[in-house]
Amino acid sequence: MAPILHLHAVKAFYGAFEALHGIDVAVEDGGMTVLLGANGAGKTTTLRAVCGMVRSEGAIVFAGEALQRRSTEEIAAMGVAHVPEGRGTFVGLTVEENLRLGGYTRASKPHDAMARMYGYFPILADRRRQQAGALSGGEQQMLAIARALMMAPRLLVLDEPSFGLAPRVVEAIFAIIDRIRREQRVSVLLVEQNASLALELADHAYLIETGYVVASGSAKALADDPQIRRSYLGY
Amino acid sequence: MHLFLQQVFSGLASGAIYASLALALVMIYRATDLVNFAQGEMAMFSTYIAWMLVNAAVPFWAAFALTLIVSFIGGMVIERVVVRPVENAPVLAAVVVTIGLLLIFNALAGWLFTYTLQEFPSPFPDRPLFGALMTTRDLGVIAVTLIMLALLFAFFRFTATGLAMRAAAQNPASARLCGIRVGRMLAIGWGLAAAIGATAGIMVAPILFLDPEMMSGVLLYAFTGALLGGITSPVGAVIGGLIVGVTENLVGTYLIASQLKLTVALILIVIVLAFRPNGLFGTAIVRRV
Numbered sequence A: 001m002a003p004i005l006h007l008h009a010v011k012a013f014y015g016a017f018e019a020l021h022g023i024d025v026a027v028e029d030g031g032m033t034v035l036l037g038a039n040g041a042g043k044t045t046t047l048r049a050v051c052g053m054v055r056s057e058g059a060i061v062f063a064g065e066a067l068q069r070r071s072t073e074e075i076a077a078m079g080v081a082h083v084p085e086g087r088g089t090f091v092g093l094t095v096e097e098n099l100r101l102g103g104y105t106r107a108s109k110p111h112d113a114m115a116r117m118y119g120y121f122p123i124l125a126d127r128r129r130q131q132a133g134a135l136s137g138g139e140q141q142m143l144a145i146a147r148a149l150m151m152a153p154r155l156l157v158l159d160e161p162s163f164g165l166a167p168r169v170v171e172a173i174f175a176i177i178d179r180i181r182r183e184q185r186v187s188v189l190l191v192e193q194n195a196s197l198a199l200e201l202a203d204h205a206y207l208i209e210t211g212y213v214v215a216s217g218s219a220k221a222l223a224d225d226p227q228i229r230r231s232y233l234g235y
Numbered sequence B: 001m002h003l004f005l006q007q008v009f010s011g012l013a014s015g016a017i018y019a020s021l022a023l024a025l026v027m028i029y030r031a032t033d034l035v036n037f038a039q040g041e042m043a044m045f046s047t048y049i050a051w052m053l054v055n056a057a058v059p060f061w062a063a064f065a066l067t068l069i070v071s072f073i074g075g076m077v078i079e080r081v082v083v084r085p086v087e088n089a090p091v092l093a094a095v096v097v098t099i100g101l102l103l104i105f106n107a108l109a110g111w112l113f114t115y116t117l118q119e120f121p122s123p124f125p126d127r128p129l130f131g132a133l134m135t136t137r138d139l140g141v142i143a144v145t146l147i148m149l150a151l152l153f154a155f156f157r158f159t160a161t162g163l164a165m166r167a168a169a170q171n172p173a174s175a176r177l178c179g180i181r182v183g184r185m186l187a188i189g190w191g192l193a194a195a196i197g198a199t200a201g202i203m204v205a206p207i208l209f210l211d212p213e214m215m216s217g218v219l220l221y222a223f224t225g226a227l228l229g230g231i232t233s234p235v236g237a238v239i240g241g242l243i244v245g246v247t248e249n250l251v252g253t254y255l256i257a258s259q260l261k262l263t264v265a266l267i268l269i270v271i272v273l274a275f276r277p278n279g280l281f282g283t284a285i286v287r288r289v
Helices: A043-050 A072-078 A093-103 A112-121 A122-126 A137-150 A167-184 A195-201 A219-224 A226-233 B002-032 B038-057 B060-086 B091-113 B136-158 B159-171 B172-177 B182-208 B214-229 B235-252 B260-273
Strands: A001-015 A017-028 A031-035 A055-062 A080-083 A155-159 A186-190 A206-210 A214-218
Touching: A001 A043, A001 A186, A017 A155, A017 A186, A017 A206, A017 B136, A031 A043, A031 B172, A043 A055, A043 A080, A043 A155, A043 A214, A055 A093, A055 A112, A072 B172, A072 B214, A080 A093, A080 B235, A093 A112, A093 A137, A093 B038, A093 B159, A112 A122, A112 A137, A112 B091, A122 A137, A137 A155, A137 A167, A155 A167, A167 A186, A167 A195, A195 A219, A195 B172, A206 A219, A206 B159, A206 B235, A214 A219, A219 A226, A219 B136, B002 B038, B002 B136, B002 B182, B002 B214, B002 B235, B038 B060, B038 B091, B060 B182, B091 B214, B136 B159, B159 B182, B182 B214, B214 B235, B214 B260, B235 B260
Parallel strands: A031 A186, A031 A206, A080 A155, A155 A186
Antiparallel strands: A001 A017, A001 A055, A206 A214
16 A cells, blocks of 8 residues: 655754654555654654644655645645644633534535544533533543544544543543544554554554654564563563 | 713713724734734724715715725735734734834824814714613614624634634644634734724714824723723623723713823723733733743
8 A cells, every 4th residue: 555644854843953864754544653752752743744833854745745835724624634742622612613623624514524523432522512621631632633533634643642641541542543543544643652552553663763763664563673662662 | 860870871882982992902912912002093094994985975884884894904914914024023023013003004194184183974863862861872882882792703603714713813733733724814803803993983983083093092991991801801801891981981970070081091900900910801821931
């Protein structure tokens, strides 16, 4: 299968500071790729480069089209749904308004999509009239994912969906991500600290350190690599 | 008691005008963290446009509608041309830009239309109502303002663009990730604020007479209303504007000479800032460092 997203020799910059030094990353169409690495390695920067939120060089190709020099809102409208660090929830708006915003770029009426999301996340249906800021962390993460899926994306970009959540909530969320990925035929690019869980679900994995890709391969191969096991999986 | 109620109602009429302008201030503040000191002068300039149209024998309500459209477009152009370049500048630089706009519009109006007071027609007859408790003119002003506010709240509550504007004001980065063109939303916000201001100007002009200084006092009252309601709260701005209108009228009637009424606004500003800096409905501003 051809990759739906391909980064080739991508460098990214914060002002004059170079945070990525030419990385190659691919996400298969319908696949799930995970980026592993320590804090500050450049994982989030990679996601930001994809969505046009930082200045980058090199080639970023999504579904056959170059993403560079496009604005974040254009990239979103092309079918890249990014759930950023900290979830990016509109806390002052209601749950339903957040979902409506997710459907903003869609021409068709968002009601069917919204009903589908309430099917995946019934708790959101119960809280649809509440302010998003009043939700628990796990519920907010569910809302963020649901909002992203409202865009009917071809690529879902998730930045540490497990951050700050209890292990049981994390497992529930990953189970839903896995299910949605199959049912909605959406490809996933994931950054995750919880390496063991991520490697179980993903098919490809990249290990990023200080702005370089230092290891890559099938998720299974990386999960079996003794060094990665020691550094990231802890056994 | 009769005099008291009379003053309350006429206070509500001027309060409705302050409320409109206060709402315009709050809209721009929420979207860009910027107090637009030129809001009053923009409204004054819009009123001159309406005045020219009326003098050219355009029926009043057609002139009113045309002026709102022109003001909306003008507001968007100002955002694009003047405000956008200082979007990421320090807030003081942006404030100076709005003060510059204030001076430009004031001088431009003086140059084009002279500083002579002009009579401005009222669309409402001036007849006493309810045993002279209020006049049809007051009622008309209040009605126009309420209709405009209702339309605005419906726009923000029920339309996709209104929702996108709220999202863009609240969390621009996240709004972009939803595919919302934040820049366009800001421009629409400035356009709407200019149109709201134009309504306030057209409603106040028959009372104050039209001249380039017409809105300076009104802006001060509106600013007081916005602060009183909490500069981040649209509902607060409306209620704050109404409270300021009534207070100003009552104090001017019973306590001090009406020439000193403007001081009431300043005293209110000081009281609000000293005792309740977030206003009645505002949220505390927390800055993460």
